Amino acid sequence: xxxxxDVLVGLVVLLIAVATIGAVAWVKQADIGKRQRDVVARFHDxxxxxxxxxxxxxxxxxxxxxxxxxxxxxxxxxxMKIDPSVQLPADPVVLLNETSLFGEWQATVIERNALPxxxxxxxxxxxxxxGRGVLPGASQPGIGKLTAVAxxxxxxxxxxxxxxEVAFDEQAAHELRGSIKNVSDLSxxxxxxxxxxxxxxxxxxxxxxKAIETLxxxxxxxxxxxxxxxxxxxxxxxxxxxxxxxxxxxxLRRAATQxxxxxxxxxxxxxxxxxxxxxxxxxxxxxxxxxxxxxxFVNDPSMYRRTDSLLVQLRALAADIxxxxxxxxxxxxx
Amino acid sequence: xxxxxxxxPSSTADTRRRGSLLADGVAGVGAIALRGVGSIGSASxxxxxxxxxxxxxxxxxxxxxxxxxxLGVASLPIALFIATFTxxxxxxxxxxxxxxxxxxxxxxxxxxxxVTLELAPVLTGLALAGRVGANIAAELxxxxxxxxxxxxxxxxxxxxxxxxxxxxxxxxVMFPFVVAASMIVGVGAGWAASVALLHISTxxxxxxxxxxxxxxxxQYGLVKSASFGFxxxxxxxxxxxxxxxxxxxxxxxxxxxxxxxxxxxxxxxAFWAVTWLLGRDAVR
Numbered sequence: 001x002x003x004x005x006d007v008l009v010g011l012v013v014l015l016i017a018v019a020t021i022g023a024v025a026w027v028k029q030a031d032i033g034k035r036q037r038d039v040v041a042r043f044h045d046x047x048x049x050x051x052x053x054x055x056x057x058x059x060x061x062x063x064x065x066x067x068x069x070x071x072x073x074x075x076x077x078x079x080m081k082i083d084p085s086v087q088l089p090a091d092p093v094v095l096l097n098e099t100s101l102f103g104e105w106q107a108t109v110i111e112r113n114a115l116p117x118x119x120x121x122x123x124x125x126x127x128x129x130x131g132r133g134v135l136p137g138a139s140q141p142g143i144g145k146l147t148a149v150a151x152x153x154x155x156x157x158x159x160x161x162x163x164x165e166v167a168f169d170e171q172a173a174h175e176l177r178g179s180i181k182n183v184s185d186l187s188x189x190x191x192x193x194x195x196x197x198x199x200x201x202x203x204x205x206x207x208x209x210k211a212i213e214t215l216x217x218x219x220x221x222x223x224x225x226x227x228x229x230x231x232x233x234x235x236x237x238x239x240x241x242x243x244x245x246x247x248x249x250x251x252l253r254r255a256a257t258q259x260x261x262x263x264x265x266x267x268x269x270x271x272x273x274x275x276x277x278x279x280x281x282x283x284x285x286x287x288x289x290x291x292x293x294x295x296x297f298v299n300d301p302s303m304y305r306r307t308d309s310l311l312v313q314l315r316a317l318a319a320d321i322x323x324x325x326x327x328x329x330x331x332x333x334x
Numbered sequence: 335x336x337x338x339x340x341x342x343p344s345s346t347a348d349t350r351r352r353g354s355l356l357a358d359g360v361a362g363v364g365a366i367a368l369r370g371v372g373s374i375g376s377a378s379x380x381x382x383x384x385x386x387x388x389x390x391x392x393x394x395x396x397x398x399x400x401x402x403x404x405l406g407v408a409s410l411p412i413a414l415f416i417a418t419f420t421x422x423x424x425x426x427x428x429x430x431x432x433x434x435x436x437x438x439x440x441x442x443x444x445x446x447x448x449v450t451l452e453l454a455p456v457l458t459g460l461a462l463a464g465r466v467g468a469n470i471a472a473e474l475x476x477x478x479x480x481x482x483x484x485x486x487x488x489x490x491x492x493x494x495x496x497x498x499x500x501x502x503x504x505x506x507v508m509f510p511f512v513v514a515a516s517m518i519v520g521v522g523a524g525w526a527a528s529v530a531l532l533h534i535s536t537x538x539x540x541x542x543x544x545x546x547x548x549x550x551x552x553q554y555g556l557v558k559s560a561s562f563g564f565x566x567x568x569x570x571x572x573x574x575x576x577x578x579x580x581x582x583x584x585x586x587x588x589x590x591x592x593x594x595x596x597x598x599x600x601x602x603x604a605f606w607a608v609t610w611l612l613g614r615d616a617v618r
Contacts (some may be wrong), residue, residue: 005403006399008405008407009399009402009406009407012406012407012511013402013406013511015512015521016511016512016514016515017514019514019515019518020514020515020517020518020552021504023517023518024552027446027544027547028544028545028547028549029544052548055443100437104545213569219564233594322587
């Protein structure tokens with residue numbers, strides 16, 4: 001009996017121990033004796049990721065986070081155990097993100113090209129300081145961080161609202177009410193003006209419409225005339241006329257060119273004549289004012305008299321020379 | 335004396351009466367303190383004697399396996415019964431609480447956490463306090479009032495290694511196994527209730543179960559239950575060995591053993607929570 005009791009106790013103890021260990025291993029998804037690949041990713045910050053979180057590849061759980069430990073230079077290394085049959089994507093990176101609002105996190109292994117358009121994530125992934133032999137990793141903000149940011153924004157909005165409340169005092173409200181009343185009055189005035197001038201606008205519109213019709217008709221007439229002209233210009237006589245007119249036009253152009261040259265020359269001559277007249281005018285002015293020899297000669301009567309006397313004397317001298325040439329001219333050969 | 339008192343002025347008599355009441359109050363406090371210190375001292379001495387008696391393995395070892403059967407294996411039915419219904423009720427309560435706001439797979443999380451950390455150890459401990467604690471106190475109390483223990487002492491046998499150590503060791507060793515079985519059955523019952531009554535699929539329940547599971551949860555529950563087993567059996571032994579006054583005394587010993595055991599289970603539960611859970615990261 002005692003032996004049987006001992007065996008039963010031993011059996012129960014062993015059974016419960018094995019069942020408990022098995023249950024814990026099953027719940028923890030422990031792969032006892034199974035080989036797994038160790039992959040290390042390096043992060044600046046791992047958020048709320050924890051040991052045991054799922055490692056997801058293309059939406060399928062392919063492993064578990066094994067350890068999370070601090071690395072040198074401000075990095076955090078996340079060691080992941082991944083099923084060796086799982087093939088990682090080309091150029092893989094690891095994103096830590098929240099999978100629900102209840103604090104569940106996972107490590108997602110994706111291609112670098114498939115990263116979300118998030119500047120902070122890109123910057124963290126591209127950080128060259130993490131060294132070699134590890135996958136680049138980045139953590140996306142969890143709902144807690146987003147809520148904190150939203151709370152901050154709400155605080156700022158409340159702050160702004162408070163300032164508006166301070167600025168929007170009784171006086172401002174009164175002025176705003178006055179402005180609104182002014183706008184209302186202006187609107188009423190505009191409305192009455194529009195109503196008053198509505199008939200004028202109708203008349204104007206009618207006249208405008210008639211004018212447009214007239215213009216249309218004129219345009220039609222012009223179009224018809226142009227058509228006729230077009231048909232007329234196609235006859236040989238008109239062509240000859242046009243040719244003659246062209247020749248005449250060429251001759252006229254040539255004549256005009258010559259006239260143009262002539263007028264240019266005339267302008268040049270006129271300029272010279274103007275300059276000559278100006279010079280003559282200046283000379284006459286000087287003569288009239290008694291400047292220079294000619295002026296003195298013209299304006300001074302004593303000069304005339306002396307000159308006349310000199311001429312008389314010269315005539316007497318010439319007569320004397322003719323009469324007595326030897327008196328004035330002596331020619332000697334030796 | 336009465337005549338002399340009557341002859342005193344009434345104010346003097348009142349003063350003396352007040353002084354007497356004050357002295358009685360102080361004396362009462364002193365008596366309580368002495369009893370408390372005495373209890374602590376006797377309990378410490380009892381524990382010390384039990385620890386010393388551990389050296390006498392030839393005496394307690396043959397008794398231990400029998401006690402393990404009585405206190406552990408024989409207690410499994412009641413423990414598993416409690417765990418089954420606890421798991422079912424927990425699953426239903428969780429789904430009732432989560433309606434509309436929280437995904438239903440969290441039923442698995444709540445059942446696992448609650449059963450392993452708290453309900454399996456405490457409810458099983460309380461149940462075994464009634465069953466085991468009362469059993470030990472009544473058994474030893476009867477031996478005491480029928481002078482069997484006195485006979486042992488007369489024959490030169492120390493009752494501690496013969497009667498106390500096997501029970502305490504059996505309780506401390508077997509309680510964790512009983513509680514482990516309760517954990518498995520409780521979570522299983524929660525899963526069955528979730529699938530059958532709440533229309534939660536097995537993968538959903540398992541997802542919630544695994545979501546925040548840590549081996550520490552089980553470790554914490556088992557260590558706590560070992561301390562419960564130690565306390566329940568030790569109190570039962572202490573109350574049984576101090577039994578006086580025949581059948582009434584035996585009944586009183588059994589009752590006090592259950593009450594003290596229940597109180598100590600709750601105190602120890604709080605002690606472990608403060609010393610081991612406080613400040614520990616829940617999802618580490």
